[in-house]
Amino acid sequence: MFKTKLRVVFVFFVLLIASALIANHFTGRVFNCHDPIGEVKRIYNSLSSQVTTEPLATKQLKNVSSATLQNASVPADNHLSQANNTRCVDVSLGKVKYKRNGDIFTWTDSDGVPHFSDKKPDFAVATYDTGFIEPLDYFDLSLNTPNLPSSFNQELRIKLNTVFKVYGQIIGVHALKKVKLNLTVLPTRRAYEAAIKQRSADPTNTAGMYFHASNSAFIHYDNAHSAMRTAVHEAVHAINKAVLGYTPRWFNEGFAEYFELTKNNMQTAIVEPNSSWTKNNNITKSVFSIDLLVGLDDSWKKGDTSKLYASSWAAIYFLMDTQAGRSLLNNIMLAEQEFLCNKLSEKQLKTMMYKQFPNLNREYSQRLKKPLKAHIF
Structure with a gap:
């Protein structure tokens, strides 16, 4: 009898170890030894509820009327919760590679005049280390643009690299990861809808859709400007997932909305205020306060998604507007x-926010009443 009980206990612990291995492999989680039975239940529920064919995020059509949206069979914003769509895996390609670029040689001539050059002369000189490094690669980008002009392809590549450079200035270049993205821009609505339906998703009232499972995005080319905005939006979702993993919905969508109107002038990156939510340098839509917004992750499926998008953009714009916000x-x-x-919890986010901005709501409200300028990096 006693030996039988020992066998039962032994089998139980073997099953626990197996569950831990399953947890590590499929979810990336650390097995909770303090609550083994509860942990096994959570793992089972998590795995049984995963749907890998659904998209991580979609881009709504900006020009759909409210009447059309009310009569549509699905919401205009067919966004889905990140955690419920795909198992947790690192989709990045590892760290971005860098090379040093910028050592300057300096010397003083017989007249006491200092000289600087990036080419070493044939006599003894001192070396001034600028410490400047530049990335060798940001993306493994597969860009498929059938029947579209090559200029669109080239401009999109430049724009995405500009976005990633600004992104790197925020998080720090050494925290960046290389992003793999398969991006297809389709020239007709019929081709776009067919591609989305083929992947068991609904293209209704969307202009673009990013699929986490295949790390790919599909964009409808209505015109060059809107297609470019949508492509950037979906690419930012891929960057967020590869570099940060799961993030709160307002954060993920806010950054995607923020970078839509990115352009570059020589080595300068310029991010214009999103024209979907602004006009004549003023915000045109009522938005949630930031401390309320961070607690609305569950409202995206049934709430006022237009207001949620606008609020998410405004929150990121506000934080990108100052050094304190970027910090x-x-x-x-x-x-x-x-x-x-x-994902960081609402409590964790608010603690971090109020530590940096003790008068967060007041400062946020006051800033949005002032003209909204382009950000230059």
Whole structure:
């Protein structure tokens, strides 16, 4: 009798170890030894509820009337919760590679005049280390643009690299990861809808859709400007997932909306205020306060998605507007990156926000009443 009980206990612990291995492999989670039975239940529920064919995020059509949306069979914003769509895996290609670029040689001539050159002369000189490094590669980007002009392809590549450079200035270049993205821009609505339906998703009232499972995005080319905006939007979702892992919905959508109107002038990146929510340098839509917004992750499926998008953009714009805000974003991004499979909680976010901005709501409200300028990096 006693030996039988020992066998039962032994089998039980073997099953627990197997569950731990399953947890590590499929979810990236650390097995909770303090609550083994509860952990097994959570793992089972998590795995049984995963749907890998659904998209991580979609881009709504900006020009759909409210009447059309009310009569549509599905919501205009067919966004789905990140955690419920795919198992937690690191989809990045590892760290971005860098090379040093910028050592300067300096010397003083017989007249006491200092000289600087990036080419070493044939006599003894001192070396001034600028410490400047540049990335060798940001993306493994497969860009498929059938029947579209090559200029569109080239401009999109330049724009995405500009976005990634600004992104790197926020999180810090050494925290960046190389992003793999398969991006297809389809020239007709019929071709776009067929591609989305083939992947068991609904293209209704969407202009673009990013699929986490295949790390790919599909864009409808209505015109060059809107297609470019949508392509950037979906690419930012891929960047967020590869670099940060799971993130709160307002953060993920806010960054995607923020970078839509990115352009570059020589080595300067310029991010214009999103024209979907602004006009004549003023915000045109009522938005949630930031401390309320961070608690609305569950409202995206049934709430006022237009207001949620506008609020998410406004929150990121506000934080990107000052050094203090960018410092807070840096802290949030590094904290998210530390645990790729978990999102910061509402409580954690508010603690970080109010530490940086004790008068957050007042400062936020006052800033949105002032003209909204382009951000230059």
